[in-house]
Amino acid sequence: xxxxxxxxxxxxxxxxxxxxxxxxxxxxxxxxxxxxxxxxxxxxxxxxxxxxxxxxxxxxxxxxxxxxxxxxxxxxxxxxxxxxxxxxxxxxxxxxxxxxxxxxxxxxxxxxxxxxxxxxxxxxxxxxxxxxxxxxxxxxxxxxxxxxxxxxxxxxxxxxxxxxxxxxxxxxxxxxxxxxxxxxxxxxxxxxxxxxxxxxxxxxxxxxxxxxxxxxxxxxxxxxxxxxxxxxxxxxxxxxxxxxxxxxxxxxxxxxxxxxxxxxxxxxxxxxxxxxxxxxx
Numbered sequence: 001x002x003x004x005x006x007x008x009x010x011x012x013x014x015x016x017x018x019x020x021x022x023x024x025x026x027x028x029x030x031x032x033x034x035x036x037x038x039x040x041x042x043x044x045x046x047x048x049x050x051x052x053x054x055x056x057x058x059x060x061x062x063x064x065x066x067x068x069x070x071x072x073x074x075x076x077x078x079x080x081x082x083x084x085x086x087x088x089x090x091x092x093x094x095x096x097x098x099x100x101x102x103x104x105x106x107x108x109x110x111x112x113x114x115x116x117x118x119x120x121x122x123x124x125x126x127x128x129x130x131x132x133x134x135x136x137x138x139x140x141x142x143x144x145x146x147x148x149x150x151x152x153x154x155x156x157x158x159x160x161x162x163x164x165x166x167x168x169x170x171x172x173x174x175x176x177x178x179x180x181x182x183x184x185x186x187x188x189x190x191x192x193x194x195x196x197x198x199x200x201x202x203x204x205x206x207x208x209x210x211x212x213x214x215x216x217x218x219x220x221x222x223x224x225x226x227x228x229x230x231x232x233x234x235x236x237x238x239x240x241x242x243x244x245x246x247x248x249x250x251x252x253x254x255x256x257x258x259x260x261x262x263x264x265x266x267x268x269x270x271x272x273x274x275x276x277x278x279x280x281x
Contacts, residue, residue, distance in 0.1 A: 018077030035064035
């Protein structure tokens with residue numbers, strides 16, 4: 001069998017895999033799309049760009065594209081048969097052991113976006129390669145992104161960037177690791193901090209800086225609730241959710257009781273314990 005025939009069969013197999021992946025993702029509602037670089041750049045301010053030079057990159061961390069995210073799926077399976085001719089040429093070169101130039105990638109956090117070399121990445125994945133030669137240019141952003149990021153998660157990460165810019169929590173408490181899956185959750189936390197700031201000033205009978213309020217909120221409100229959540233081990237009952245998600249629910253529940261039933265606000269840790277005893281949410 002000629003290299004061309006083998007390449008034809010390889011493309012048909014890859015294309016069929018892409019079709020079934022699309023069907024499965026449609027049935028499950030999960031995203032099967034490559035991350036568009038422009039969408040990430042719009043949601044997460046990206047600062048600067050510098051070369052990391054040539055090296056080998058793990059293929060499973062390449063989950064985005066600069067401008068061809070509609071032609072390949074998240075696993076770089078081709079989703080359009082017009083890609084066949086070029087894909088097969090690259091695949092034939094693989095069998096002939098013809099040296100191909102490195103692909104060009106942008107790196108943001110732990111994620112790589114293809115600038116040039118989409119077919120080479122697709123063929124390499126189909127052939128079972130774990131790494132690929134690449135020229136890498138790194139872009140920095142305020143929040144880390146990982147290969148499991150979905151396009152629909154970008155709005156939440158955008159909220160996180162805004163939260164960190166407003167609070168500077170990553171500078172004030174460098175060990176803090178707040179991760180949310182709830183849209184609007186970070187905006188809710190900003191409201192919690194604003195309320196905390198207001199009552200802090202009343203309690204201390206003196207002006208309180210935003211920096212003081214953020215640190216006091218993190219140490220005396222957020223962390224006590226997180227400790228209760230951890231000790232209760234309740235998080236295992238909510239797959240895919242985070243400690244910070246439960247924090248938002250606890251504070252919203254506490255505020256609801258205070259407004260609708262006239263109950264006085266409890267200490268954060270007590271509110272968390274009461275809330276977790278009645279987990280019908």
